[in-house]
Amino acid sequence: MRKRVLSMKIVTISREFGSGGRELGKRLADALGVPCYDHEIIEMVAEKHGFDKNYVSHISEKDIRVFYPSTVGNRFMNPPTLQQPVKIVAAQHEIIRQGDCVIVGRCADVLCQDMRPLNMFVYADRLSKLRRCEDRADENEQISEKEIYRRMKQIDKERAAYRKLFTDEKWGRKEFYHLCINTSGKEIKALIPAVAAYVNAWFGMC
């Protein structure tokens, strides 16, 4: 069993909002021929356990503490009883453990540590992130630059806070990642063959 776990190729992608990390994850998964879990995992868990998607989404990347009785405190990783939020995190974990995959977000770099994943962090400068957000926004959506910057800050703050629930390692600190990719001014698509080659080389040596 241990051998199987060690031979699995799991790539986790943590990313700044607007950096193109999700696109990089999807394209990388395609290049590697493995599934990519992002929103899909939310739908899979919600469907399997009969939860509401929005509820699962909230548990998956925001905050699970509020769902716990205060007596559990910080010991939620070993709660006295299995409650809904833990069931959801466990169900995600179960899906990830089924085979090689790319996972975007979900704090997977921490939750799957025992499976020795390759952890990437995708980031970019503020202007590049702004441009990406503008490009992917709905044409009918009127949103100011100021509002985009506010959302960027807010979402990254939530991601950092969610990570803080599982580890003292600071979100985005390069030491916790194996490869940090700055996508500023770059087209993600063109970088993929090299990133996929890096992943294969990295696992070839595990």
Added chain:
Amino acid sequence: MRKRVLSMKIVTISREFGSGGRELGKRLADALGVPCYDHEIIEMVAEKHGFDKNYVSHISEKDIRVFYPSTVGNRFMNPPTLQQPVKIVAAQHEIIRQGDCVIVGRCADVLCQDMRPLNMFVYADRLSKLRRCEDRADENEQISEKEIYRRMKQIDKERAAYRKLFTDEKWGRKEFYHLCINTSGKEIKALIPAVAAYVNAWFGMC
């Protein structure tokens, strides 16, 4: 002239002591078919200007402030007269500007900013760095783990301080680099084809 500068492919490698950054630079340069400047640049500058190698080496990665009259203070980037340390930094700059290359250290990421280089940072965990230092040490050299850790800390501190002379950007902060590679437990050689492919893809989009 500007066009020529923009079309040049310059890769700079900043690295933690013991991370294998120098090896990565040499191998990457070979894979790209371009020169790698590390110690070589010291020898070239020393020979051309008749300086002592140790003197040039000190200027290249440690501290140039001590060579300046106190009246120059922090305005050394525009010194009133060209003195030896500035001549040495300028001579290095001149060599780098001659064509595509990989440069290890020398604060080249900052000094060559106008040439839009691809800046990499190579790092690793403490144990991996210790193992690399032990592997490359002379067989007759008796050096304790404690001493290696002390040197690691000291040399990285000097590199950070040297960088501080040219920019307020903190040494090792991922935001200033385009690709950060964690070499912990990895064989550099096997990563090179993918890193070279990344470099080519990155410049293909410049």
